[in-house]
Amino acid sequence: MAQLYDRVALIGLGLIAGSLFYAMKRAGLAGVVVGYARSAETRDVAREIGLCDRVVDSAAEAVEGADLVILCVPVGAMGAVAAEIAPHLKQGALVSDVGSTKGAVIEAVAPHLPEGVHFIPAHPLAGTEQSGPRSGFAELFDNRWCLLTPLEGTDPEVLERYKELWRQMGSNVDEMDAPHHDLVLAVTSHTPHLIAYTMVGVADDLGRVTDSEVVQYSAAGFRDFTRIAASDPTMWRDVFLANKDATLEILGRFTEELFALQRAIRTGDGEQLHDYFTRTRAIRRGIIEAGQDTDAPNFGRNAK
Ligand SMILES: NC(=O)c1ccc[n+]([C@@H]2O[C@H](COP(=O)([O-])OP(=O)(O)OC[C@H]3O[C@@H](n4cnc5c(N)ncnc54)[C@H](O)[C@@H]3O)[C@@H](O)[C@H]2O)c1
Numbered sequence: 001m002a003q004l005y006d007r008v009a010l011i012g013l014g015l016i017a018g019s020l021f022y023a024m025k026r027a028g029l030a031g032v033v034v035g036y037a038r039s040a041e042t043r044d045v046a047r048e049i050g051l052c053d054r055v056v057d058s059a060a061e062a063v064e065g066a067d068l069v070i071l072c073v074p075v076g077a078m079g080a081v082a083a084e085i086a087p088h089l090k091q092g093a094l095v096s097d098v099g100s101t102k103g104a105v106i107e108a109v110a111p112h113l114p115e116g117v118h119f120i121p122a123h124p125l126a127g128t129e130q131s132g133p134r135s136g137f138a139e140l141f142d143n144r145w146c147l148l149t150p151l152e153g154t155d156p157e158v159l160e161r162y163k164e165l166w167r168q169m170g171s172n173v174d175e176m177d178a179p180h181h182d183l184v185l186a187v188t189s190h191t192p193h194l195i196a197y198t199m200v201g202v203a204d205d206l207g208r209v210t211d212s213e214v215v216q217y218s219a220a221g222f223r224d225f226t227r228i229a230a231s232d233p234t235m236w237r238d239v240f241l242a243n244k245d246a247t248l249e250i251l252g253r254f255t256e257e258l259f260a261l262q263r264a265i266r267t268g269d270g271e272q273l274h275d276y277f278t279r280t281r282a283i284r285r286g287i288i289e290a291g292q293d294t295d296a297p298n299f300g301r302n303a304k
């Protein structure tokens, strides 16, 4: 496969940066990949396990001469990192990010970038509850979507090359504007995470059911919730602060529906419950038919 970028810089060396490094190397897409993370401990681990061709001690040094710079830090840290690297970016370089929210990241990053530097925000819809430099793997993006939210006036050639990078790393690529991205993700990712965090918190708080009973008798649904609720606290704090409006909108709707179901249970309205669950079952089936169920044994076969 053809190399797409001579020199790539990854800022923040966790799950996503690690997976980017291995996925790029798997397909021979990058010449040299230079990495930087804020903590010396993370940099030491990265050096020890060979995460990146070279790990350096400052963000400025990492981006020096890079054709592609990908910001892989929590969304609340994107602005400060952009300010730090801005004076050291090469003319014609492409800056991107992998943040889970897009509107706030664009607002925080774009003003710092000098003329002659391109910026294409990205969000791979792929992850796990693991974090840190040891958690990345080459297959993370296989058959998953990567959403790009390019700004008006983005150079079409720069965009096409960057899309090709994601495709060669195994992803399907789509484009949308940032506000729409943030609303979609509030529905499909952010609010579900908040609900999982809450449910696990409720189980923990409930005095009449002991923690050991929760551990011993946790059924499959709850176990899935605990996996999600084990996700990185810094990353998710930043996601909710950054995608405040869309999350609050979806949470408002969620609360209304929950009250309606609560009422149906209280009044014994079995028909309403049955109708509701029939509708939601159809959504699950739609996901499976679209080839997007990563738990299913045939995952990936139907991916577009
Ligand atoms: N984990 C997921 O499921 C997932 C999926 C898609 C996108 N994302 C997004 O990707 C980004 C990275 O997430 P991750 O899961 O790889 O997180 P992670 O916690 O595994 O890694 C984050 C890395 O950034 C470093 N870091 C934090 N602040 C920094 C700073 N100011 N300067 C330099 N380095 C700094 C940390 O030390 C760590 O190495 C986040 O913006 C997140 O929203 C995460």
Ligand SMILES: O=C(O)C(=O)C[C@]1(C(=O)O)C=C[C@@H](O)C=C1
Binding pocket: 099, 100, 124, 125, 126, 127, 128, 129, 188, 189, 190, 228
């Ligand atoms: O599988 C998981 O652990 C995830 O939660 C991954 C997940 C998601 O699907 O919601 C989480 C956040 C991201 O921004 C993208 C992907």
